[in-house]
Amino acid sequence: MHLATKHLLGIRDLRSEDIQIILDTAQQFKDVLQRPIKKVPSLRDVTIVNLFYENSTRTRISFELAEKRLSADTINFSASGSSVSKGETLLDTVNNILSMKVDMVVMRHSATGAPHFLAQHIPAAIINAGDGINEHPTQALLDAMTISEKFGSLKGVKVAIVGDIMHSRVALSNIYLLTKMGAQVTLAGPPTLIPKHITSAFPVQVTYNVREAIEWCDVANVLRIQLERQNQVLFSSLREYNQAYGISKTLLQSLNKEVMIMHPGPINRGVELDSDVADSGQSVILDQVENGVAVRMAVLFLLSGRKDPSA
Amino acid sequence: MKGLNTIMDDEQFKLTLKRLAHELIENHYPFSDTCLIGIQPRGIVISDFIHAYIKQAHPEVQFHYGKLDITFYRDDFKGQIHMPNITDLDFSIEGKKVVLIDDVLYTGRTIRAAMDALLDHGRAKKVELCILVDRKFSRELPIQPDYVGKSIDSIVTQKVKVFWEEDRKGVVLYDSIN
Numbered sequence: 001m002h003l004a005t006k007h008l009l010g011i012r013d014l015r016s017e018d019i020q021i022i023l024d025t026a027q028q029f030k031d032v033l034q035r036p037i038k039k040v041p042s043l044r045d046v047t048i049v050n051l052f053y054e055n056s057t058r059t060r061i062s063f064e065l066a067e068k069r070l071s072a073d074t075i076n077f078s079a080s081g082s083s084v085s086k087g088e089t090l091l092d093t094v095n096n097i098l099s100m101k102v103d104m105v106v107m108r109h110s111a112t113g114a115p116h117f118l119a120q121h122i123p124a125a126i127i128n129a130g131d132g133i134n135e136h137p138t139q140a141l142l143d144a145m146t147i148s149e150k151f152g153s154l155k156g157v158k159v160a161i162v163g164d165i166m167h168s169r170v171a172l173s174n175i176y177l178l179t180k181m182g183a184q185v186t187l188a189g190p191p192t193l194i195p196k197h198i199t200s201a202f203p204v205q206v207t208y209n210v211r212e213a214i215e216w217c218d219v220a221n222v223l224r225i226q227l228e229r230q231n232q233v234l235f236s237s238l239r240e241y242n243q244a245y246g247i248s249k250t251l252l253q254s255l256n257k258e259v260m261i262m263h264p265g266p267i268n269r270g271v272e273l274d275s276d277v278a279d280s281g282q283s284v285i286l287d288q289v290e291n292g293v294a295v296r297m298a299v300l301f302l303l304s305g306r307k308d309p310s311a
Numbered sequence: 312m313k314g315l316n317t318i319m320d321d322e323q324f325k326l327t328l329k330r331l332a333h334e335l336i337e338n339h340y341p342f343s344d345t346c347l348i349g350i351q352p353r354g355i356v357i358s359d360f361i362h363a364y365i366k367q368a369h370p371e372v373q374f375h376y377g378k379l380d381i382t383f384y385r386d387d388f389k390g391q392i393h394m395p396n397i398t399d400l401d402f403s404i405e406g407k408k409v410v411l412i413d414d415v416l417y418t419g420r421t422i423r424a425a426m427d428a429l430l431d432h433g434r435a436k437k438v439e440l441c442i443l444v445d446r447k448f449s450r451e452l453p454i455q456p457d458y459v460g461k462s463i464d465s466i467v468t469q470k471v472k473v474f475w476e477e478d479r480k481g482v483v484l485y486d487s488i489n
């Protein structure tokens with residue numbers, strides 16, 4: 001049994017079998033995390049560098065915790081305060097770090113394709129922790145784990161992905177993963193934030209009416225409005241966005257079923273998600289964070305042994 | 312499978328397992344502070360049988376029985392994926408006598424990993440090892456069993472397989488190279 005890839009650059013490169021192996025392994029790590037000693041010695045001889053060229057709270061802490069629970073040695077690097085500000089290139093930085101005998105690289109970068117570029121030039125295993133507007137594979141895996149814990153599997157589950165589809169790497173990774181695993185996907189949001197012709201690229205539905213999507217779905221994955229990536233006006237104001245596309249308690253109470261609410265964080269409270277929804281019993285946002293550590297342990301564990309690039 | 316040698320046939324196999332169960336009863340009755348733990352995946356068939364047999368022979372005794380997965384503790388997992396199995400230990404081993412049960416003892420590395428895994432669940436008072444087949448003179452670590460079903464001489468290129476199917480139970484030794 002093997003994963004099809006040596007790196008985890010995106011869900012795009014994974015087969016559905018690979019996704020299942022990762023989710024099954026993550027479930028076992030979740031059991032380890034419930035024990036009094038939440039640590040296993042699997043990666044005792046592995047050194048991992050966390051390269052964060054972009055800000056992060058959850059992903060960085062979650063990866064670091066996952067590495068420590070696996071007994072790996074970790075080095076943290078953040079672009080601010082490093083020689084990057086003196087003009088050192090990405091490849092130079094990474095080669096310098098690797099010459100100090102590092103086995104794996106966990107990387108977040110604001111440029112789409114940065115980890116794919118590195119994968120062609122360095123021997124270490126690379127895990128993409130988010131690249132630009134492309135993919136955020138471990139987030140999609142932990143979302144999948146959270147959904148399948150509730151529904152038993154992903155097959156046939158109706159998932160609505162709501163909000164800023166255009167700038168969201170979480171959305172793209174989720175679309176790849178959910179469609180590969182047989183879930184039904186509807187994208188909802190303002191027309192300016194949903195790429196045109198996306199229905200010809202993926203087997204997904206699109207609606208510009210959030211209410212319609214919420215009425216249809218079992219799970220709503222609500223995305224953050226990525227203001228830092230929007231360099232033009234795509235909707236008139238945050239308040240108007242909230243009125244038309246935000247998820248409110250009133251909207252959820254008007255349905256005759258309970259929809260599971262997910263959000264990859266950080267939440268813009270009162271924009272895409274109202275506070276009383278985010279903190280309600282329907283929201284599994286903190287379960288997602290908990291599963292994040294187990295999923296990342298599984299990914300690190302499964303990729304740590306693949307040192308031969310031809311294997 | 313070339314050079315197939317039957318080490319135990321169906322009949323012998325059951326007799327040996329029953330003897331192992333009786334040895335455990337002899338040393339541990341009434342199992343007041345003893346628990347049995349099978350090692351995933353292949354030790355489980357042995358430990359399931361022994362557990363059921365002791366329960367049947369002495370219905371009055373109450374003792375803990377668990378399953379331990381050692382995938383994350385192996386030192387040889389690199390290069391291939393071992394799918395983890397379920398660890399099912401819903402009791403504390405703190406201060407208990409633990410009997411680890413596995414099918415074949417070869418290099419001792421599995422047992423090393425199992426002991427490390429066990430220590431993460433607490434400090435046992437004593438740990439014993441119960442093995443169906445002991446491949447003598449092939450140890451890479453200083454580990455010896457306390458209860459042995461059968462000791463055999465074998466060479467590196469041979470493998471031992473335990474069958475546990477409805478129509479075929481037993482242990483065979485065969486050449487692993489063609």
